[in-house]
Amino acid sequence: xRPIHIESFTAASCLGLGVDSTFKALLARxxxxxxxxxxxxxxxxxxxxxxxxxxxxxxxxxxxxxxRNNRLAELALRQDGFLDSIAAATARWGRRRxxxxxxxxxxxxxxxxxxxxxxxxxxxALPSGFEYSSTHNSFSVADYLRRRLDxxxxxxxxxxxxxxxxxxxxxxxxxxxxxLIDAALVxxxxxxxxxxxxxxxxxxxxxxxxxxxFDVSRxxxxxxxxxxxxxxxxxxGNLDGDAALLLGVGESxxxxxxxAPHPEGQGARQAMQSALRAAGLGPADIDYINLHGTATxxxxxxxxxxxxxxxxRTTPASSTKGATGHTLGAAGALEAVICVxxxxxxxxxxxxxTTRVDPMLTANYxxxxxRVPLSHVLSNSFGFGGTxxxxxxxxxx
Amino acid sequence: xxxxxYVNGIGVLGPNLANWPDAALALTSRRDYVPAPTVLPPAALxxxxxxxxxxxxxxxALNVALEAATHSNSDPGELASVFSSSGGDGHNCHxxxxxxxxxxxxxxxxxxxxxxxxxxxxxxxxxxGSKRESNVLxxxxxxxxxxxLEAMTQVVVEGESVLLVxxxxxxxxxxxxxxxVPDAFGVALVLSPSPHPNSLVRIDAALTDAxxxxxxxxxxxxxxxxxxxxxxxxxxxxxxxxxxxxAVLDYLDVARIVLNxxxxx
Numbered sequence: 001x002r003p004i005h006i007e008s009f010t011a012a013s014c015l016g017l018g019v020d021s022t023f024k025a026l027l028a029r030x031x032x033x034x035x036x037x038x039x040x041x042x043x044x045x046x047x048x049x050x051x052x053x054x055x056x057x058x059x060x061x062x063x064x065x066x067x068r069n070n071r072l073a074e075l076a077l078r079q080d081g082f083l084d085s086i087a088a089a090t091a092r093w094g095r096r097r098x099x100x101x102x103x104x105x106x107x108x109x110x111x112x113x114x115x116x117x118x119x120x121x122x123x124x125a126l127p128s129g130f131e132y133s134s135t136h137n138s139f140s141v142a143d144y145l146r147r148r149l150d151x152x153x154x155x156x157x158x159x160x161x162x163x164x165x166x167x168x169x170x171x172x173x174x175x176x177x178x179x180l181i182d183a184a185l186v187x188x189x190x191x192x193x194x195x196x197x198x199x200x201x202x203x204x205x206x207x208x209x210x211x212x213x214f215d216v217s218r219x220x221x222x223x224x225x226x227x228x229x230x231x232x233x234x235x236x237g238n239l240d241g242d243a244a245l246l247l248g249v250g251e252s253x254x255x256x257x258x259x260a261p262h263p264e265g266q267g268a269r270q271a272m273q274s275a276l277r278a279a280g281l282g283p284a285d286i287d288y289i290n291l292h293g294t295a296t297x298x299x300x301x302x303x304x305x306x307x308x309x310x311x312x313r314t315t316p317a318s319s320t321k322g323a324t325g326h327t328l329g330a331a332g333a334l335e336a337v338i339c340v341x342x343x344x345x346x347x348x349x350x351x352x353x354t355t356r357v358d359p360m361l362t363a364n365y366x367x368x369x370x371r372v373p374l375s376h377v378l379s380n381s382f383g384f385g386g387t388x389x390x391x392x393x394x395x396x397x
Numbered sequence: 398x399x400x401x402x403y404v405n406g407i408g409v410l411g412p413n414l415a416n417w418p419d420a421a422l423a424l425t426s427r428r429d430y431v432p433a434p435t436v437l438p439p440a441a442l443x444x445x446x447x448x449x450x451x452x453x454x455x456x457x458a459l460n461v462a463l464e465a466a467t468h469s470n471s472d473p474g475e476l477a478s479v480f481s482s483s484g485g486d487g488h489n490c491h492x493x494x495x496x497x498x499x500x501x502x503x504x505x506x507x508x509x510x511x512x513x514x515x516x517x518x519x520x521x522x523x524x525x526g527s528k529r530e531s532n533v534l535x536x537x538x539x540x541x542x543x544x545x546l547e548a549m550t551q552v553v554v555e556g557e558s559v560l561l562v563x564x565x566x567x568x569x570x571x572x573x574x575x576x577x578v579p580d581a582f583g584v585a586l587v588l589s590p591s592p593h594p595n596s597l598v599r600i601d602a603a604l605t606d607a608x609x610x611x612x613x614x615x616x617x618x619x620x621x622x623x624x625x626x627x628x629x630x631x632x633x634x635x636x637x638x639x640x641x642x643x644a645v646l647d648y649l650d651v652a653r654i655v656l657n658x659x660x661x662x
Contacts (some may be wrong), residue, residue: 042502096604096651096652105513105514109490112490112494112572113494113497113498116494116495116497116498117498119498119571124570124571125570125571125574126571126572126574126575130575131575132572132575132576133537133576136572137483137484137537137576138484138485138514138535139483139535139536139537139539139540140537142536143537152651152652153652154543154546154604154649154652155536155539155543155649156534156535156536156539156543156547157534157535157536158532158533158534159485159513159514159515159533160513160514160515160518160531160532160533161513161514161515167532170530170532171532171547171550174547174550174551174554174555175546175550177550177554178400178549178550178553178554180400180546180550180604194497194502195493195494195497195504195509195512198497198502198504198509199493199504199506199509199512200509201504202503202504202505202506202509203506203509203510251530251531251532252528252529252530253518253519253522253527253528253529253530253531254522254528255474255522255523255525255526255527255528256523257523258510258511258516258519258520258523259506266528267528270528383513383515384510384513384515384519385513385515385516385518385519385522385533386519386522386523387515387518387519387531387533
């Protein structure tokens with residue numbers, strides 16, 4: 001595929017607001033996970049909650065979009081001069097030539113969960129102030145962003161569970177390549193809600209301690225929330241060497257099970273191989289792998305086999321979910337931002353919370369940070385329904 | 398900028414629309430059309446236990462997907478796919494929200510696994526053995542248009558055949574009062590980059606400021622307006638007419654999609 005320029009990017013997660021604080025926290029090997037005290041949730045688990053989301057206000061003319069998910073999106077937009085980057089891109093390309101492609105798994109479903117506690121005792125009706133289309137519906141976050149930023153190109157949400165916001169990079173890249181648009185806002189936004197906290201708990205997939213990806217005693221995920229965005233553009237002719245590029249996208253399906261990965265990671269392997277093919281790279285060209293690494297026993301086992309099958313046992317790899325939690329539909333975009341930071345800063349972030357790597361997992365899992373110049377990094381995202389997506393990023397020079 | 402593709406198979410299921418040939422007769426007024434509740438056959442692709450368990454949205458999506466794939470004479474396992482739905486499984490969502498509103502908050506693990514927007518795509522992949530890429534979208538009332546653009550860019554850029562499935566089912570009360578989708582409607586298209594012995598029509602798509610086409614039959618126009626996937630009806634009418642022409646489809650407030658539709662010999 002033709003490389004796509006990553007013009008700018010930003011993220012808000014429990015690890016930090018904006019890329020500078022995110023990078024500093026990675027460098028200091030911090031984790032944003034804390035014991036769950038979200039809303040009225042009474043589950044013994046750790047979560048990655050973003051501070052200050054409740055205090056964010058959406059613009060008054062978009063008040064019908066007001067909900068935790070869109071507040072989190074708004075919070076990320078305000079970091080890193082991202083609003084200015086979008087404005088400059090709009091001036092460059094025109095608002096109709098800019099698409100909006102955002103991944104989410106639950107959007108603002110928290111609003112509906114709360115509304116179900118306030119049903120009319122006689123009729124059962126939801127409260128009159130409840131807004132379905134601009135909070136609950138999956139599209140609400142993309143709709144909020146295109147109105148907030150006044151963009152008028154194609155817009156949609158990708159909702160493929162935990163691979164959602166990796167897959168938006170593929171959609172944006174195809175739209176640019178097909179000539180339908182010149183630039184795109186891509187990203188992922190997923191916020192804490194009862195559906196996912198109680199849902200993963202019901203599947204016995206959430207850990208009572210901070211998650212420990214690839215650890216011998218790992219026992220489940222820590223749910224997090226995040227908003228992460230990138231501005232993708234048709235690659236200009238004159239890029240400096242520090243510029244970041246999207247070089248490859250690989251997608252596949254497991255055709256195996258709705259909520260368990262293929263035991264040998266066949267679909268994951270196919271996604272990584274097809275990303276390498278799209279980028280015109282071989283396994284030896286990848287300097288670092290940001291794993292999906294959720295810290296469930298079966299996910300990490302499956303991914304390790306897939307990674308070793310494609311790359312052998314030496315390519316350094318880690319999961320940043322010990323630091324950020326599993327941000328579900330936002331994970332692909334958040335980890336894409338971490339990969340671009342890794343390239344720019346020459347940092348392979350070591351996994352946090354993991355102390356002893358499972359000897360059965362043969363991938364080269366990093367427990368310490370490494371500062372080395374990086375040329376190409378790969379990021380994995382996999383989801384329920386057996387959906388897989390791998391992204392490859394590189395430096396222009 | 399124009400995107401081009403060949404349509405090699407169509408599947409339709411909706412209120413008093415049993416399949417594509419039946420819908421073609423209704424659209425071209427070769428039979429009367431009176432709305433009647435959508436009848437969803439069991440999802441024949443699934444093993445019996447799952448067939449009983451899956452909700453209306455999965456039955457709908459798998460039925461239209463299989464009809465289109467069968468008519469196109471393609472191996473379903475070899476098709477990349479794009480699934481697009483304005484809301485997913487409303488009944489399952491309602492059950493989860495009810496459970497979370499009770500003091501015990503006992504969530505069914507199966508309901509939670511099935512609550513992902515890509516549930517239908519997951520069942521399709523498992524049932525057909527398809528390991529190809531599959532994307533799952535939502536664009537509220539613009540979901541058909543979003544799916545069509547995603548599928549056509551995939552055809553044009555990747556040069557491969559793509560199954561597009563757009564499908565919507567109703568919410569029960571109390572969400573229904575806030576999102577009044579009245580019934581189930583689904584449409585599936587198998588699209589390919591080059592003509593095929595089974596090609597029905599060639600389509601060329603572009604964005605436009607023109608207003609969407611409406612349907613002369615008031616009952617079909619009401620269907621188009623009330624279920625997002627039925628925003629595809631002006632295209633289906635043009636394809637059923639077996640004549641060259643255009644169809645302007647509803648999409649976003651800022652753009653519609655114009656399709657040039659040309660029958661294949």
